[in-house]
Amino acid sequence: MNHDFPFFGKFPLSDYIDDGLDWLTDTFSGLTRAISNVLGDGVDGVVMLLSFPPPWVVILIFAGIAWLAAGRRVAIGTVAGLLFLWNLQLWQATIETLTLVLFATAVAVAIALPIGILGGLSERFHRATMPVLDFMQTMPAFVYLIPAIPFFGLGQVSAMFATVIFSMPPAIRLTILGIRQVPRELVEAADAFGASRRQKLFKVQLPLAVPTIMAGINQTIMLALSMVVIAAMIGAGGLGGEVWRAIQRLQPGNGFEAGIAIVILAMILDRVTQRIGQQRGS
């Protein structure tokens, strides 16, 4: 059966996108290569730094951070979880994944915060960002992997690019929400005392939005973790790489081991960052 559109030929959307991406790649190759080098070196450096000391030292450091941020119970959970990952011989992969997640989150938050603040303060900007955010979130995550490769080549930086785009929307959305949720009367009080826009933002709106913003960052971290696993397909390595290898070799045992490791890492990251938000909020 012929399903072709009867009136005129196919609209060459894919060609346009390819041309556009080609143009971007050519025009900004210098920039993308520079980004690629800097971030690549950064990730490699942190991975090396964390791989250098014996794992128990790193585990103690993370436990300390968890204790400070979220208390004793989370710290104990962190130690137990990381010891288990070490025992499964997934230590190196965990370090790689964790580093990639933290880098991607840092970049995503650095972009999301200013956009979110603008969106929180300006209704017009807010309305302009919404469809873009919807697009970013509903587009299947795999699709981002394709243009990442011509931009940054195979490997960790491409994985990070896709991860940043995929994980950024909740941080933007919740920053907007957090700022818009600040009670009007508090903003009015700041106005009544003669606060400038900058003073209002930094002394009232942002501090009051912190719990909501932290919830957004928490979600961004979770999304980044899930995307880093998918990004193993374009050579991100780490725990995702282990899963990917298990799929290709049909080794369900190894696949689940790596999968459970990801779950443990996710729980640690989630509990630690969730508590940061709550503490500020109370």
Added chain:
Amino acid sequence: MQQPKITIKNLTKVFGDPPAPALKLMDEGHDRKEIQQRTGLTLGIADVSFDVAQGEILVVMGLSGCGKSTLIRCLNRLIEPTAGQVLIDGEDITTLGNKDLLALRRRKFGMVFQNFALFPHRTILQNVAFGLEICGMDQEEREQRAAQALQLVGLDGWEQAFPSQLSGGMQQRVGLARALAVDPDILLMDEAFSALDPLIRRDMQQELINLQARVKKTIVFITHDLDEALRLGDRIVLMKDGRVVQIGTPEEILSSPASRYVERFVEDVDKTQILTAGGIMRDARVLALLSDGPRTALHKMEKESFYSLFVVQRDGTLEGYVWADDMGRAIEQGDRQIASHLQRDHQTVAPDEPVSTLIGMLADSRIPVAVVDEAGRLLGTIVKSNVLAALAAGQPDQDQAATTAETAADRTSEALS
């Protein structure tokens, strides 16, 4: 004459754009509802003009939606007025640029809000220091001054607490301290006590009166509560549908309401129908007996510095009253009886008479109104201040306010006679 602290001239606010058609209809004298129907625009306040004197508590009163909140926000331009002028110390602030406006708000205004509007992420001390922080004062100095302001409202010791740990009344003290900390000329209080329960509310009103005696700010106070207005206001501005209906002292508003609206307000919102003459009367401690001579009567009056005195029989039946002047003349003429000088044009009421009738009776009376029982025996007397104090206190037997007011008011009332 001293320059008014605040002068408001033909101030108008129209919500919606463009405002011109609403302004035109307003000038033609149409009311808010009509303008809303014909243009879709809302007339917030219409052609409001009045002065606020230095050191005065001016209460703006009206039901919700009457434009009082809009009015107070036009004074520091939290809401931009559509037309008219606001002069602060003679300077028109409606034309100030953004920078000057911020400077004006920092220098001249402190504001207190209905729901306190404290910053939940800041300690009490940091809340109170907020205005000073905005002005760029360094931390040590501003915390010192914030601590002083907290002391002023009786909250020293709570500096490091957070707003959520305080009760409503305490939170509003913090709100008051925050406004006072910047040492503003003008305090804007937007329904500041309306969210508090009645007992706390009365305490806060008293405290504001005490505080005002010390700090002597110019205060614009918004309320929908007549009791509060009568208690706090040196003058009261009554608003309805965005327009000013009457401006006057509490007594003027009560005794000569300018329109049916004010009359109904005074009737409906206050307790004049609930309060009775018997509830608010004072004991007639000093009386003349019919058998007394002029010298005795005059002596009793002199002791209390009264100009007139009620005269009763031994069983307490009210006979009339005598003037001090007449007693003096009687002594000169060697008259031994006061009966021939007795005046009988006094007004009497039964103890269950509502206070609303008294307001009219007292308005142009030179002597107190007598409260008598069925047998005609004198039970007590009422002067204007008794009525005002009882209305302001809102309780028939609210003794504290009534008694403090009594002595002073008796004197004024007697001085009039």
